[in-house]
Amino acid sequence: MKTSSLFVLVLILSGQLALAQSPLTISGKVLDRASQQPLEYATVKLVDAQTAELISGTTTDANGMFSLETTHKNFTIEVGFIGFVSRTLTDFDISSGQLKLGAISLEEDTETLDEVVVQGEKSQTVFKLDKRVFNVGQDLSSTGASALEVLNNVPSVTVNIEGQIRLRGSAGVQILINGKPSVLASEQGNALGTLTADMIESIEVITNPSAKYDAEGTSGIINIVLKKEEKKGLNGSVTLNTGVPNNHSLGLSVNKRTNKFNLFSQLGVGHRTFPREYKTINRDLTDNTAISSIGDSDKNETFFNIILGTDYHINAQNVLSLTGHFAYEIESEYADTEFSERDADNSLISQWNRNEVTEATNPKWQYELQYKKDFTDHEDHTLLFSALGSYFGKDQSSEFENTPFFGETNLSEQQQTRTDFKEGEYTFKLDYTHPFGEQITWEAGSQYVITDVTNDYAVSDWADNRWELNPDLTNVFDYMQKVLGVYSTAAYEGDKFGVKLGLRVENTDLQTELVNTEQENNRQFTDFFPTLHSSYKVLENFSLQAGYSRRISRPRLWDLNPFFNIRNNYSIRTGNPELMPEYTDSYEVTGIYDQEAFSLNAAVYYRYTSDVVEDVSTFEDNVSISMPMNIGINKATGLEFNAKYYPTDWWTLNGDFNYNYFQREGEFETTTFDFNADQWSARMTTKFKLPADFDFEVTGNYRSSYQTFQQEVSDYMFVDLGVRKKIMKGKTIVNLSVRDVFASRISESETIQPEFYLYDYRLQGRFITLGVSYGFGKGEAMEFSGQKRF
Structure with a gap:
């Protein structure tokens, strides 16, 4: 009798443990409240309700949809997007291992726009395996500046009074626009002045280009990446x-x-x-x-x-x-x-x-x-x-x-x-x-x-x-x-x-x-x-x-x-x-x-x-x-x-x-x-x-x-x-x-x-x-x- 009771107790505990460890699927859709359009790349975070530590997270797709899984039970959900008021969700209806949040509407927040601009101001250099990426940002001395003046602020690059571009002190630089040759960057066109600071997203400095890039340019390649905003x-x-x-x-x-x-x-x-x-x-x-x-x-x-x-x-x-x-x-x-x-x-x-x-x-x-x-x-x-x-x-x-x-x-x-x-x-x-x-x-x-x-x-x-x-x-x-x-x-x-x-x-x-x-x-x-x-x-x-x-x-x-x-x-x-x-x-x-x-x-x-x-x-x-x-x-x-x-x-x-x-x-x-x-x-x-x-x-x-x-x-x-x-x-x-x-x-x-x-x-x-x-x-x-x- 004791053995059978113990066996039953083990089965009950095992079942409860298995149930506790089965993953919970969380899904939903994030919308712009004003236009009711989906928000792509909105962030969805699962945060521990007691410690406030991040458990997991994801971003929405082109249709504003998201889905993630967790085995945690005590959590809150934070939904956010740049330029919008973030929302924190705490009340849920979980059914059969599913948490369907439905449509989550975010409201535009003008109070945070100034903060967003400030975050975009720092020009940072990111190092990759075969290049450096200089994010232009909002450098003050670039006010009213052309691409040539912006280049003159990029590490390793100098531009002389005649507009000749040098990389590490050497001429023979290949200038690309969005990764391709362009009349805007050619010597004959003299047209870099038509590209201005506000149009430039980043500048890639490639002193030793990989074989993927055009072999032209003995001292390297400078690739000017133009902005192409995709905000809703x-x-x-x-x-x-x-x-x-x-x-x-x-x-x-x-x-x-x-x-x-x-x-x-x-x-x-x-x-x-x-x-x-x-x-x-x-x-x-x-x-x-x-x-x-x-x-x-x-x-x-x-x-x-x-x-x-x-x-x-x-x-x-x-x-x-x-x-x-x-x-x-x-x-x-x-x-x-x-x-x-x-x-x-x-x-x-x-x-x-x-x-x-x-x-x-x-x-x-x-x-x-x-x-x-x-x-x-x-x-x-x-x-x-x-x-x-x-x-x-x-x-x-x-x-x-x-x-x-x-x-x-x-x-x-x-x-x-x-x-x-x-x-x-x-x-x-x-x-x-x-x-x-x-x-x-x-x-x-x-x-x-x-x-x-x-x-x-x-x-x-x-x-x-x-x-x-x-x-x-x-x-x-x-x-x-x-x-x-x-x-x-x-x-x-x-x-x-x-x-x-x-x-x-x-x-x-x-x-x-x-x-x-x-x-x-x-x-x-x-x-x-x-x-x-x-x-x-x-x-x-x-x-x-x-x-x-x-x-x-x-x-x-x-x-x-x-x-x-x-x-x-x-x-x-x-x-x-x-x-x-x-x-x-x-x-x-x-x-x-x-x-x-x-x-x-x-x-x-x-x-x-x-x-x-x-x-x-x-x-x-x-x-x-x-x-x-x-x-x-x-x-x-x-x-x-x-x-x-x-x-x-x-x-x-x-x-x-x-x-x-x-x-x-x-x-x-x-x-x-x-x-x-x-x-x-x-x-x-x-x-x-x-x-x-x-x-x-x-x-x-x-x-x-x-x-x-x-x-x-x-x-x-x-x-x-x-x-x-x-x-x-x-x-x-x-x-x-x-x-x-x-x-x-x-x-x-x-x-x-x-x-x-x-x-x-x-x-x-x-x-x-x-x-x-x-x-x-x-x-x-x-x-x-x-x-x-x-």
Whole structure:
């Protein structure tokens, strides 16, 4: 009897224990109370009712649905979404192991919007296996800034006064927009000024790209990722900027999100002025004669810029996107330059004034069709196809007038140039990613890029009361380049160790022709580009990364096109149709240390570059002609530090330091040259959160002097600052920024050769911008304006 009773008791307890451990399924749907539309990515948390610790959680799908399981019995449920009042549920009706919550409505909360904006302000750098992602945020000094100015605030990146982008002190950077080549980032388009700070989501700095990326760019890749908001309902912002010198613009960003469609658009109109001061000296050291110039110019630009796009969610696994970007610029430039010619005794021989008036129109457009398929077996199992087309045109005319006021010159009294430039680029790309479990990923894909350019350039001189075409300086240059690339990568990422191997093969078919003189230069070659990346987590807050990649830098259009720019008849730059590509083998090791108040990233790198492209100057009759040429090899060893420190909640320090030691070896005109040199750059930014919702930021920049094959380039230092005030609970933001506060960002170089001496000086000056931005719907206030490169 006792045994049977005990047996029955064990059965009862076992049944109760099994019942207690059976999982409880919780399900429901989260809606926007005002529109009754589903909220995707709303968070649902299960919290222990006694300890308030998180038990588990999930997010809603595209239909606002969620489902999760738990064995806990004493819990509460918290439901939240950005910009909405969170709800906590405590009373439940559990039936047959099911807790069906039904529809849960959330109400929009304007009180939290200011907090959301604040959270988005910190620009953070995220390290991945083969790249760094710099989240732009709302940096104060970016007020009224273009993509070039934003890039100048990114660790490892510098932009000089002429708009040339360098990565770790080296040129040869491949600029991508949303992972693809773009006319907006091309040297010919000069259109990065039409991309403004408010349009940029993040910037990816890839110093050692994997084989998945285009092999173009010896020093690496910078990928600018544009914003494409997907908040429910109608959202957006409107901005107004004004500045000195002229920097006036109006911008509008609008986004409409429904269950099936995401419609987005950005519009900008404005007028800008870019002043410049310059000075040059050409001295013949054989007879000590010299010609110098000093002057200033104003480049004015009226621009119109619009982006329109839509994402069509066919279903949960398939999305079709169509995007168009159109920009139109009307340019005018006025330059006034005084020239002086002196003899060996420094006595003035002649003096004249050269006046320039240039007018141009620049239409630019880009369109893209993209299809993405997400497979159901894994969230990272994807297939992506995109077709992109772009066009840039320039219709430009310049008139030059030489007015002697002492002595005589051998120049034409008047000259004029005409440029009819057309560039079309078409990119077709296919990428496939297949994860095998959570640790192994295989990628494969291909890309085909076609670039078709025609540049019709003519120079005419005024003689015998009529314009006469100068045949020596007039020609039509046709350029056609086709690059086909295929790649495959395999990656393993464990809890502590990760490795990624890749191989890319690219075939290049390049054809150039000077039509008038029937000079052709055609070449075709195939290259292999292996890559290797690895990472190891030494401690929870300390990791090591190592990488290797082989890169190519193909000659740019303007490096190949042998036209003569006659803006200054005594300092001329021309292209070289015989130019060959550079090749670089790049190695680096990076250490990443991160804790709550301090983070430090240190890298050691080495780059070996063959057939280095440098501008080489030749000299005759006091006229210098600069032409790019392949000159020897370069061995560069570098050290880089990026650090961020938060002394208090209201004070942030951010520093960036890069040192580069290089060895140049080669031969020019049968003379061997070997030299060692170095260069370094540093940037320090400090930010303060002040009372009454004021923010203040100061950034100091320094770039050291450095040496090239023929030149000595001087150092410079400049300071940017910004002030911001939030009003209306963060829905309206007033910004003030001053770039180059002391007008000290000066480009200065000297070329000292046995037979001649060249000096070049350029100053762009101070820019002050005041901006007001208002966000409506769930949109956040932002900035809209910008500068562009010359």
